[in-house]
Amino acid sequence: MPPMTSSPYFSLAILFFGALGFGLAPLGLAWLWAHTFAPPKPNAIKNAIYECGLESKGDAWVQFRSGYYLYAIIFLIFDVETVFLLPFAVAFTGLTAGACLAMLVFVLLLVEGLAWAWAKGVLTWQ
Amino acid sequence: MGLGERSFDVAVDPELKIELGKQGIFVTTIQELYNWGRKSSVWPMQFGLACCAIEMIATTMARYDLARFGAEVFRPSPRQADLMIVSGTVTKKMAPQVVRLYNQMAEPRYVIAMGACAISGGPFKQGYNVLKGIDRYIPVDVHIPGCPPRPEALLQAFMTLQKKIDEQSLTGENRPRYLNVDAPGEFPVPEQGEHDLVPASNPNVWTVPVVIR
Numbered sequence: 001m002p003p004m005t006s007s008p009y010f011s012l013a014i015l016f017f018g019a020l021g022f023g024l025a026p027l028g029l030a031w032l033w034a035h036t037f038a039p040p041k042p043n044a045i046k047n048a049i050y051e052c053g054l055e056s057k058g059d060a061w062v063q064f065r066s067g068y069y070l071y072a073i074i075f076l077i078f079d080v081e082t083v084f085l086l087p088f089a090v091a092f093t094g095l096t097a098g099a100c101l102a103m104l105v106f107v108l109l110l111v112e113g114l115a116w117a118w119a120k121g122v123l124t125w126q
Numbered sequence: 127m128g129l130g131e132r133s134f135d136v137a138v139d140p141e142l143k144i145e146l147g148k149q150g151i152f153v154t155t156i157q158e159l160y161n162w163g164r165k166s167s168v169w170p171m172q173f174g175l176a177c178c179a180i181e182m183i184a185t186t187m188a189r190y191d192l193a194r195f196g197a198e199v200f201r202p203s204p205r206q207a208d209l210m211i212v213s214g215t216v217t218k219k220m221a222p223q224v225v226r227l228y229n230q231m232a233e234p235r236y237v238i239a240m241g242a243c244a245i246s247g248g249p250f251k252q253g254y255n256v257l258k259g260i261d262r263y264i265p266v267d268v269h270i271p272g273c274p275p276r277p278e279a280l281l282q283a284f285m286t287l288q289k290k291i292d293e294q295s296l297t298g299e300n301r302p303r304y305l306n307v308d309a310p311g312e313f314p315v316p317e318q319g320e321h322d323l324v325p326a327s328n329p330n331v332w333t334v335p336v337v338i339r
């Protein structure tokens with residue numbers, strides 16, 4: 001068996017351990033320094049999550065009203081659709097039948113959503 | 127570099143150090159390196175309370191250029207800051223927030239009380255709603271008088287603070303609070319009482335002055 005040093009990966013292994021040491025040594029030194037000189041002094045205020053000076057009130061897991069999903073759908077229909085319709089119109093004459101069909105399915109999906117929202121009365125301003 | 131037991135501050139005889147320096151040999155101690163590193167990159171916390179803050183902002187701008195002292199990085203979070211510049215009027219409504227922010231800063235942390243308001247209540251001292259000096263609740267390292275102090279005064283305070291950091295020892299009896307295991311790390315946050323903040327001051331950092339007439 002040839003000696004390990006003649007392996008083509010030997011220099012790579014050395015580099016790997018060098019890189020590892022390069023990353024770990026400062027971390028180790030910092031840990032050692034903190035351990036030797038700087039005593040940790042945690043307390044409830046310091047460990048608090050919010051850090052703008054005010055105490056946090058209530059729960060961060062607040063629930064939004066599910067009614068807002070309607071806005072999301074309407075937004076999709078009117079905004080995202082426009083983004084796709086414009087390039088569709090520009091490239092229309094050069095499109096293959098398959099591409100046209102795919103696009104029509106996409107539009108149909110959104111139109112369904114519109115019809116549904118319309119039927120639900122979302123579009124009427126109160 | 128002699129690292130004798132608990133003798134970081136006297137590791138090198140000062141005269142020998144100067145003598146060696148003349149020969150082109152520079153000796154240092156871990157403590158000196160450490161203090162040099164800390165004093166050269168103090169990160170102030172980004173918050174201003176009143177008119178003095180405008181002068182603080184001016185100090186960081188090109189004309190006065192706080193960056194010369196390595197302190198241009200104003201951090202918007204107390205976790206990343208080690209200097210609190212209390213620049214302006216501390217109202218009694220604001221005081222608990224200031225103390226809480228101070229508590230949330232990482233050690234070692236320093237405080238510069240900037241302006242008449244921050245050190246004593248300033249023009250509003252006789253009022254009912256202004257704290258008569260932030261040093262009633264947190265330990266202040268440098269006080270700057272003035273209403274407002276000019277940017278040069280803040281720079282002077284900064285250099286004073288750097289000098290102070292430079293003289294701190296890592297070990298021994300007079301090492302700073304944050305290196306002492308037994309010293310407290312938490313400074314109680316006052317609460318709004320019926321007529322005043324409760325408690326009205328922190329007896330560990332401030333003693334009520336006795337008026338002699």
Ligand code: SF4
Nearest residue numbers: 177178214241243274
């Ligand atoms: S000391 Fe003067 S300039 Fe500074 S915050 Fe108070 S009133 Fe304003």
